[in-house]
Amino acid sequence: MASRDRSRQKSPKSSQPPAVQVNLEDIDSHWPPVEKLADETEAQRAERLEREREAKRVNDEIDHAIELEKHERRKRKADVKIILLGQAESGKSTILRNFQLKFTPASFHAEVEAWRAVIDLNLVRSVTFLLGLLNEGAQVPPMPEEGQLLPLTVITDDLRRLRVRLSPLRNIEDSLARFLSPDDPSHAAPTPSWLSERAFEVSVRSGSKWKSLFSRKSSSSKVEMQGFEEVKNARRVIEACKEDVMELWAHPAIRASLVEQNVALEFQSGFFLDEVERIAAPGYEPSPVDVLKARIQTVGVEEHLLKMETSAELGQQWAIIDVGGSRGMRAAWVPYFDDVNVLVFLAPVSAFNQTLAEDRTVNRLWDSFLLWKSVCSNKLLKDVSFILLLNKYDILDAKLKSGIQFRHFVTSYRDRKNDTESVMIYMKDKFATIYRQYSASQRPMHVHVTCATDSTATSLVLARIREVIFTGNFERADLL
Numbered sequence: 001m002a003s004r005d006r007s008r009q010k011s012p013k014s015s016q017p018p019a020v021q022v023n024l025e026d027i028d029s030h031w032p033p034v035e036k037l038a039d040e041t042e043a044q045r046a047e048r049l050e051r052e053r054e055a056k057r058v059n060d061e062i063d064h065a066i067e068l069e070k071h072e073r074r075k076r077k078a079d080v081k082i083i084l085l086g087q088a089e090s091g092k093s094t095i096l097r098n099f100q101l102k103f104t105p106a107s108f109h110a111e112v113e114a115w116r117a118v119i120d121l122n123l124v125r126s127v128t129f130l131l132g133l134l135n136e137g138a139q140v141p142p143m144p145e146e147g148q149l150l151p152l153t154v155i156t157d158d159l160r161r162l163r164v165r166l167s168p169l170r171n172i173e174d175s176l177a178r179f180l181s182p183d184d185p186s187h188a189a190p191t192p193s194w195l196s197e198r199a200f201e202v203s204v205r206s207g208s209k210w211k212s213l214f215s216r217k218s219s220s221s222k223v224e225m226q227g228f229e230e231v232k233n234a235r236r237v238i239e240a241c242k243e244d245v246m247e248l249w250a251h252p253a254i255r256a257s258l259v260e261q262n263v264a265l266e267f268q269s270g271f272f273l274d275e276v277e278r279i280a281a282p283g284y285e286p287s288p289v290d291v292l293k294a295r296i297q298t299v300g301v302e303e304h305l306l307k308m309e310t311s312a313e314l315g316q317q318w319a320i321i322d323v324g325g326s327r328g329m330r331a332a333w334v335p336y337f338d339d340v341n342v343l344v345f346l347a348p349v350s351a352f353n354q355t356l357a358e359d360r361t362v363n364r365l366w367d368s369f370l371l372w373k374s375v376c377s378n379k380l381l382k383d384v385s386f387i388l389l390l391n392k393y394d395i396l397d398a399k400l401k402s403g404i405q406f407r408h409f410v411t412s413y414r415d416r417k418n419d420t421e422s423v424m425i426y427m428k429d430k431f432a433t434i435y436r437q438y439s440a441s442q443r444p445m446h447v448h449v450t451c452a453t454d455s456t457a458t459s460l461v462l463a464r465i466r467e468v469i470f471t472g473n474f475e476r477a478d479l480l
């Protein structure tokens with residue numbers, strides 16, 4: 001699930017304060033979170049206990065699956081073990097792809113065809129989102145809530161024509177999602193009676209092994225072959241719709257509606273509408289940057305074994321653990337903290353004006369700070385090298401330059417300057433303070449400001465992480 005962007009509330013034109021503000025000086029008083037049980041009736045109590053029993057049953061099942069997985073993992077020994085942590089959409093899987101691009105480039109390039117299907121789905125989802133704005137006769141709630149988008153009131157003939165011509169994309173969206181995530185019943189795009197301001201609310205889940213489907217194509221089953229045909233067909237439809245998609249995305253009424261409702265699609269994950277001409281062209285091969293920009297949600301915990309192809313590490317195996325970051329998935333992380341050498345924590349600095357998809361009352365930046373605090377103080381990680389990546393710097397920069405006021409969302413920022421440098425200094429200081437205060441041991445912490453979709457800049461950061469890994473290993477060797 002993707003998160004919500006509160007740009008609707010923080011328009012520079014609007015004087016209204018945003019609904020979810022945070023004061024970073026309050027971080028102590030809110031941790032650990034306290035359950036509100038006062039005034040609970042008997043019926044509510046019974047309901048809560050039932051919910052807790054069910055949650056325990058699900059937890060026990062997860063624990064069992066984790067134990068099995070742990071057993072399997074112990075059989076495969078890696079030379080280096082890195083864990084990527086952070087909230088959903090912080091960029092963990094994107095950093096993993098950067099690792100693959102830098103250290104296992106041949107395997108990275110071998111997977112490009114699989115990524116094209118994801119990019120196609122990301123693109124189609126943006127188009128069907130725009131088509132939702134042309135939903136004539138849509139049931140509009142009398143009092144639209146925050147997060148609900150309203151369709152256009154006047155739909156001109158050219159838009160009506162585009163709507164008809166682009167309607168095959170709806171079927172494609174469904175077949176691509178079904179192919180990429182066959183076991184997931186929630187793959188299909190939702191058809192709400194009203195629109196959501198998020199274009200990409202439902203993600204395909206990466207646990208469904210879609211990449212391996214492409215690599216063993218020749219030995220695929222009949223059903224899988226049928227799926228490949230649908231993916232190829234989807235490509236043909238996307239190519240045929242290229243001009244219409246460009247016309248729709250450039251249409252003044254569509255743009256005006258998005259501006260009016262303060263929806264900035266370009267800040268959302270998996271945004272490819274500005275590149276339709278290239279992506280929908282016949283023979284399109286995704287570039288490494290396209291692969292880094294694609295969005296696919298991680299569900300559960302995945303361990304990727306990288307057989308290093310670079311000369312310095314040739315022959316080594318690095319295990320990179322990539323986790324699903326939403327709140328419901330965090331309980332599953334802990335068993336993977338065993339034997340970890342390096343922890344890379346991703347904090348998306350651009351998320352200051354967004355709320356969690358899983359809990360719209362929680363500011364995403366606030367959630368990142370709380371998560372950082374609990375990770376720092378975790379005793380199981382006390383011997384692990386810590387690397388903090390302040391990610392999505394480019395989006396933070398674009399948001400501040402567009403006039404969005406940081407202090408409207410982070411009240412403790414007060415009247416400091418609203419420029420990227422000052423905001424970054426402030427955030428770095430907050431993360432470092434939490435680290436100093438709560439770290440389970442005295443160990444160095446490395447901080448980098450990153451844009452994970454920029455492979456060149458990220459490559460330099462990965463080189464530094466490699467140094468930390470080697471230094472860490474030497475320190476361990478010294479202890480022996």
Ligand SMILES: Nc1nc2c(ncn2[C@@H]2O[C@H](COP(=O)(O)OP(=O)(O)OP(=O)(O)O)[C@@H](O)[C@H]2O)c(=O)[nH]1
Pocket residue numbers: 001086087088089090091092093094095269270271292293294295296297298299323324325326391392393394395450451452453
């Ligand atoms: N512009 C920009 N986009 C980024 C950056 N880092 C990641 N993204 C994009 O943000 C989206 C989400 O990134 P992911 O790597 O899937 O996030 P994640 O932390 O793995 O999320 P979960 O799997 O849900 O836990 C993807 O579309 C990425 O391309 C960045 O620094 N700048």
Ligand SMILES: [Mg+2]
Pocket residue numbers: 092093094296297298322323324
């Ligand atoms: Mg992920």
